[in-house]
Amino acid sequence: MSNLIRDPAFWTLALFLVPLMLNVPIAMALAASSILVAWVCDFGVMMLPYNFFANIAKFPLLAIPFFILAGALMDKSGIAEKLISFIRLLMSGVTGGLAIAAIAVAAFWGAVSGVSAATVAALGVILIPGMVNAGYDKPFSTAVVCVASGLAIVIPPSITFIIYAVITGVSVGTIFIAGILPGLVITAILMCSAWMTCKKKGYGGEKRASGGEIFKAFIDALWALIMPLIVLGGIYGGIFTPTEAAVVAVMYALFVGTVVNRRLTWAILYDSLVSTIDSTAVVMLIVACAGLFGWIGSTVGLIEKASAVLLGVSDKPYIVLFMINVILFFAGMLLDGISIMYVFLPLLMPIINHFNWDLIWFGVMMTINLAIGAVTPPVAVNLYVGSKVSGLSMEEIVPPVIPLLMALIFALAIIAAFPSITLLLPGLFR
Numbered sequence: 001m002s003n004l005i006r007d008p009a010f011w012t013l014a015l016f017l018v019p020l021m022l023n024v025p026i027a028m029a030l031a032a033s034s035i036l037v038a039w040v041c042d043f044g045v046m047m048l049p050y051n052f053f054a055n056i057a058k059f060p061l062l063a064i065p066f067f068i069l070a071g072a073l074m075d076k077s078g079i080a081e082k083l084i085s086f087i088r089l090l091m092s093g094v095t096g097g098l099a100i101a102a103i104a105v106a107a108f109w110g111a112v113s114g115v116s117a118a119t120v121a122a123l124g125v126i127l128i129p130g131m132v133n134a135g136y137d138k139p140f141s142t143a144v145v146c147v148a149s150g151l152a153i154v155i156p157p158s159i160t161f162i163i164y165a166v167i168t169g170v171s172v173g174t175i176f177i178a179g180i181l182p183g184l185v186i187t188a189i190l191m192c193s194a195w196m197t198c199k200k201k202g203y204g205g206e207k208r209a210s211g212g213e214i215f216k217a218f219i220d221a222l223w224a225l226i227m228p229l230i231v232l233g234g235i236y237g238g239i240f241t242p243t244e245a246a247v248v249a250v251m252y253a254l255f256v257g258t259v260v261n262r263r264l265t266w267a268i269l270y271d272s273l274v275s276t277i278d279s280t281a282v283v284m285l286i287v288a289c290a291g292l293f294g295w296i297g298s299t300v301g302l303i304e305k306a307s308a309v310l311l312g313v314s315d316k317p318y319i320v321l322f323m324i325n326v327i328l329f330f331a332g333m334l335l336d337g338i339s340i341m342y343v344f345l346p347l348l349m350p351i352i353n354h355f356n357w358d359l360i361w362f363g364v365m366m367t368i369n370l371a372i373g374a375v376t377p378p379v380a381v382n383l384y385v386g387s388k389v390s391g392l393s394m395e396e397i398v399p400p401v402i403p404l405l406m407a408l409i410f411a412l413a414i415i416a417a418f419p420s421i422t423l424l425l426p427g428l429f430r
Helices: 008-021 028-039 046-053 059-076 078-090 097-110 114-132 137-154 159-166 172-178 180-201 211-220 222-236 240-259 268-298 301-312 316-333 337-355 360-372 381-390 394-417 419-429
Strands: none
Touching: 028 046, 028 059, 028 316, 028 337, 046 240, 046 268, 059 078, 059 114, 059 159, 059 240, 059 268, 078 097, 078 114, 078 222, 097 114, 097 180, 097 211, 097 222, 114 137, 114 381, 137 159, 137 180, 137 360, 137 381, 137 394, 159 172, 159 337, 159 360, 172 222, 172 240, 172 360, 172 419, 180 360, 180 419, 211 222, 211 240, 222 240, 222 394, 240 381, 268 337, 301 316, 316 337, 316 360, 316 394, 337 360, 360 394, 360 419, 381 394, 394 419
């Protein structure tokens, strides 16, 4: 016990966890523990400012504010409404068609937004009232939108993928393309889960739309459908980098909002910029403080000791992988995705290297786990946003979330068990 108390790694972890349990903001808990350990252990307090800014002074991170801004502008330009209208008509006549359409819209909007909570906010104000008016109960409607919006961080472009690439050094473009097939697998499984619930509750489909109506809605939604093709096609075609693609996405959103739909005003542009700055500041503060914690954790040996504990449990990779996913699942209940990436990835890197796991596959699997965390209380940021949009309490939303959450966990098990699903497209593009 005395050795444990004298161990700087123990105090680094304790000084982080105790403030966290006292509801201190995650960035402050990370920074406070890092500064205190560096000061007490005389690791060089003057190195803290350098490490603080070095963690955010990275070119790929520039993509984050631009993708957030592009999503905000596409939302304000009315693109979401037209996309929802098209997919709703396409799914008309199918049992639970509107719930299935909501999942499809969330998956597609993920290729625009890249942030799950923003997707809930953008789509919830349209989809939830639409589903309620069609006869679906509000808690189920809210649950569908909240859970499906988690696809935004799996289907590229994804802010979480960018963070993962910065930490591990993998190619942003490669992990982007790796997320496509797993994202489609999750979409299909969520649709099946929603269909079974709708079948059980007797939610029928809407009146079947005519071919003319569907075609007209397709033309109206064409600008939304083209955007992911331009962004992702440009990246994989070697025309521009992911960071440059984020700028292209902003320019495209400005063009659609001002020239095509003519709904963007100076006031809307100002609001979009303010919300982007607000979201980016939160992300970057966590990134900077988590980077400090990672540096201190490496210096005091916390990373090596934590990895040794996991490897000491078993030498079988599937058992260790199961334990990692369980740890990430519970971490997702308490922390946001970016914090989990910066706190846990340095601890997990020695294990990934020990078992020679593919970093791209592991990144996609970890991101899916973070999508699960976004709808798992008590933190469950997507559910809080959905609660605000729908006016329901968390207690009302959680029960219909459970079947969809089980579907997400089932999808995670498939992606973890079959790495070839994730690695197929990157292999083809190589």
